[in-house]
Amino acid sequence: MSDTNKQLRVSKIRDGTVIDHLAAGQALNVLAILGIDGSGGEGVSIGMNVPSDRLARKDIVKVEGRELSQSEVDVLSVISPEATINIVRDYEVVEKKRVERPEEVTGVVSCPNRNCITNADEPVVSRFEVLSDGLRCGYCGDIVREGEVAENLDVS
């Protein structure tokens, strides 16, 4: 498939963020991480299972007028370590970066252990150590495998 065809599927944005090289099937999880459900009025374009030289198949998410916070990028790096983030201004990519796996992620993933103190009514924010293939709760020690992260996203 040519670049032109890809562009037809996922239109250009004027200002915002393009999250590219997402693992196939992760686009909707990325929207969940960003808290985007359509009600906020953001312009969003999604490409799913788009052919990719690097990944064979990939997802792309383009969000108008929005840049990602570090904690959002941190979680994104766990569910899709190959992702790239392009900051677009006036239709031009002004910054392009690969995500880096952080040492920990804070506040964006819920511990799946319902008996963990972070799921009680306490003034504590969830904190996970990033392992090579998942996350580990900084409080109860429970392990969330990479494939389970998306279903434990703490987004509202």
Place this chain on the structure above:
Amino acid sequence: MRQDHLISAAQLSRDDVEAVLDRAADIDADLEAWRQRRAGSVLGLCFFEPSTRTRMSFDTAMKRLGGRTVDMGPVDSTSVKKGESLADTVRVVEGYADAIVLRHPLEGAAKMAAEFVDVPVINAGDGAGQHPSQTLLDLYTIRENAGLDDLTVGVMGDLKYGRTVHSLAEMLTNFESRQHFISPESLRLPRSVRYDLHASGAQVREHTDLAEVLPELDVLYVTRIQRERFPDENEYRKVAGQYQIGPDDLDGAKDSLTVMHPLPRVDEIAPEVDETPHAKYFEQAHNAVPVRMALLDMLLEGDE
């Protein structure tokens, strides 16, 4: 040992463990010499679920060091009943006490509590998580009976929810040991403990039948299979019956086998085993006081 809190077995190196056990042995040898060691210190006892041995042994340990204890009492008669958070409770108790012992039904409770206070927090059991001070007294008992190196340890019972098992497994990785875990399939070690054992390169094998491994063992650590973990009473009975030991079940074990149990037992170990030289669980319970004296003394020393 230079620690602010004792939350998890993973915090302690071999040197840390041996320092506590050595001090406990010194205390055991001359209790009188330690009687005024912590005079003037106050220990806060915050037990959010029932406990007999742990609460009483910490209470006794502090008093034998010359200190005092303040006990928040049963949860039903405290502000917790009114909806006070754990974070607030420990911050209040911090104003009364020089150290806090916390037992709580939720995993990670002690870790969180430690983030809200400046006095040392000792995790006295957090749900199915950890119980590191129990493990220190377990290791004290093991050292006295079997030594701590070149050990083959079998741990049998509820390995999934047994916090004493999780702490023991982790702390044994500091020593030259082979660990055998014997349980029903449904109560195998949780993923997080397996992860740590694997990461530390521990020699670990899992079994469903004690007979497979009994002759190799230097120590057999038995825990209670908790009835409340099983939705079906029949399933519980079927499983629990396979993990009970009587004197005949120990035929074929080494003469020097040490049988331990954190107590309370229900029917995992028949009373007849008490009369055999293998039984060390009451000795294990008695060791709680010198070991917790040593631990309190060292944590309060670090706080000076």
